[in-house]
Amino acid sequence: MTVGIVGGGASGVMVAAQLLRAGRVPRVVLIERADAVGQGVAYAPGPPSLLLNVPASGMSALPSVPDHFVRWLGAATGRSDSSTFAPRALYGRYLADVLDAAASASPSTLERVRADVTAVFRRAAGVVVGLRDGRHVEVDACVLALGLFPPSPPAGVPRGLLADPRYVADPWEPGALERVDGDEDVLLLGTGLTAVDVALMLAERGGTGTVHAASRHGWLPRAHLCTAVEPWPVTFPAAGANGRTAADVVRAVRTELRAAQRAGRDWRSVVDGMRPLTQHVWRSLPDHERVRLLRRVGRLWEVHRHRMAPPVAATVDHLQAAGRLCVHAGRVGTARPVGGRISVQLVGGGGETALLVDRVINCTGPSCDVTRAADPLVRQLLSTGAARPGPLGLGLGVDADGALVDTRGNASPDLFTIGSLRKGALWETTAVPEIAAQAAALADVLVPAAPRTAQREAV
Numbered sequence: 001m002t003v004g005i006v007g008g009g010a011s012g013v014m015v016a017a018q019l020l021r022a023g024r025v026p027r028v029v030l031i032e033r034a035d036a037v038g039q040g041v042a043y044a045p046g047p048p049s050l051l052l053n054v055p056a057s058g059m060s061a062l063p064s065v066p067d068h069f070v071r072w073l074g075a076a077t078g079r080s081d082s083s084t085f086a087p088r089a090l091y092g093r094y095l096a097d098v099l100d101a102a103a104s105a106s107p108s109t110l111e112r113v114r115a116d117v118t119a120v121f122r123r124a125a126g127v128v129v130g131l132r133d134g135r136h137v138e139v140d141a142c143v144l145a146l147g148l149f150p151p152s153p154p155a156g157v158p159r160g161l162l163a164d165p166r167y168v169a170d171p172w173e174p175g176a177l178e179r180v181d182g183d184e185d186v187l188l189l190g191t192g193l194t195a196v197d198v199a200l201m202l203a204e205r206g207g208t209g210t211v212h213a214a215s216r217h218g219w220l221p222r223a224h225l226c227t228a229v230e231p232w233p234v235t236f237p238a239a240g241a242n243g244r245t246a247a248d249v250v251r252a253v254r255t256e257l258r259a260a261q262r263a264g265r266d267w268r269s270v271v272d273g274m275r276p277l278t279q280h281v282w283r284s285l286p287d288h289e290r291v292r293l294l295r296r297v298g299r300l301w302e303v304h305r306h307r308m309a310p311p312v313a314a315t316v317d318h319l320q321a322a323g324r325l326c327v328h329a330g331r332v333g334t335a336r337p338v339g340g341r342i343s344v345q346l347v348g349g350g351g352e353t354a355l356l357v358d359r360v361i362n363c364t365g366p367s368c369d370v371t372r373a374a375d376p377l378v379r380q381l382l383s384t385g386a387a388r389p390g391p392l393g394l395g396l397g398v399d400a401d402g403a404l405v406d407t408r409g410n411a412s413p414d415l416f417t418i419g420s421l422r423k424g425a426l427w428e429t430t431a432v433p434e435i436a437a438q439a440a441a442l443a444d445v446l447v448p449a450a451p452r453t454a455q456r457e458a459v
C-alpha cells in the first residue's frame, strides 16, 4: 500500500512520521511545493523574535511522547524548559528532524516529491494525484494536508485600496514586507497574532515609521503568563431537548469563569480547560447557532484563546508606550491616494480617525473559507463533487475520521484531510496539539493495527 500526503507543513510531516513509525505501510509519498518540509508559513526561517504561541510542553509532534519537543529543544539549544516559548523557526527544524528520524528508523520508504498538486482523482482502486508539471503519482490513499490559505481581502475595504500598489494583500508572501521601508508609516488591517508578528518584524528594522493597527474592536491578543497554568476542570451541562444554543455555551463559560475566579484561579485556566471540550461543543451546535456564537463572542474567544508569548507581549507594550505602535478600534471607511501616500478614514469604535500612511497591510490572518479559496486543488475537488464545503464554508465536509464527504454525502474510503480543512467540522483544529492528535489517529485509520468495522458518519 502507498499513502500519498499532499502538503509537507506541520500536518503533513506529522502524518508521514506517524505512518513511518508504525511501519505498516511500505511506501509514503510526501508531496510539497516548497523546497523544505515542516515549515509552512508558521515555522519557516525567520527572526528569532517570532515565538511559538504555545509553551514547549504543548508542542510535541508525537502525542505518545508528550515531552518530545522539550527534550529535542534541550538537545538542540542546551536549555530544556517546558514553559519556554521557543522561536518558531526552531520548531520547523524540529519537525524536519522528527521526519528524518522516523524515516531512518522505519522499514517503510519515504519518497519526497517537490511539486504543486493541482488535482486528485479517485479511481476504481486507488487515487491519482495530478501535479502542475503534468506528472502524476498513483497512491492507494491520499491525505490532504494543505494547511491555511492566504488571507481574504478584509470585508468592507474600498476596492480602490485593494488595487493600490501600496496595499500588501498577504504579509506572508515571500518578499512582501521587504518592500516596506522602516521610515514608512504603515496601517495594519487586523489586530490579531498576524498583526503582532508584522508589527514586530517592522519595528526590528528600526527607522522612524509608526505602525498603526486597526480592527473593529481594537483588541490585541492577551498574553500568556510566564508560569504554567493548570487547566480548570470545565464541565458543560448536557444539551437540552431542543439541542444546545450559542446562549447556552456563553452562559456555561461565564459560570465556569465565575467559579474559577471564586477559587482564585486565573481566567486562562478556564480557557485552557475548555480546550478538550471545544470540538465537542462546536459539533453539538446547529449551523445557525454556530454563526450566532461567532458573531457574539468569536473575536473575544480568539484573543483569549490564541495568546502572545510573554516576551512578545512585553515588546508590544514597549512599542505602544514608545508611540511606535498605535492600536485603533474602527474599520476603513474611506481610503484615497494623497501625494504618494494613502489617506485613510477609520470609522466606528465611537468616532473617526484620520491617518496618512505609506502602506496598508492586510493582517486579517489566514483564511479557511474554501468557498473563497483560489487554490486549484480545492476548486477541482469541489467542482468534481469529490468534496463539499464544510459547515459555514470553513474547510471541507469530513467524517469523524477526517475522510472527505462528497456532494452526495458519502465519506471517501481513500481521501482524507487534517488540520485547517477540518475547521468547519471541529473549529479548533489548526494548532499543534490538535493536529498532532489528528495525525496519530489518521495513521491508524489509514493502516489500522486491527481490522476496522465502524461505519463512517459525516460530522
Ligand SMILES: Cc1cc2nc3c(=O)[nH]c(=O)nc-3n(C[C@H](O)[C@H](O)[C@H](O)COP(=O)(O)OP(=O)(O)OC[C@H]3O[C@@H](n4cnc5c(N)ncnc54)[C@H](O)[C@@H]3O)c2cc1C
Pocket: 006, 007, 008, 009, 010, 011, 012, 031, 032, 033, 034, 039, 040, 041, 042, 043, 051, 052, 053, 054, 088, 115, 116, 117, 118, 145, 146, 147, 148, 197, 366, 377, 418, 419, 420, 430, 431, 432, 433, 435
Ligand atoms: C504565523 C503563524 C504562527 C503560528 N504559530 C503557532 C504556534 O506557535 N503554535 C501552534 O500550535 N500553532 C501555530 N500556528 C497554527 C499553525 O496553523 C499550525 O501549527 C501549523 O503550521 C499548521 O500546519 P499545516 O501543515 O496544517 O499547514 P501549513 O503550515 O499551512 O502547511 C501546508 C503545506 O502544504 C503545502 N501545500 C499546500 N497546498 C499544496 C499543493 N496543492 N501542492 C503541494 N503542496 C501544497 C504548503 O506549501 C505548505 O507547506 C501558527 C500559524 C501561523 C499562520
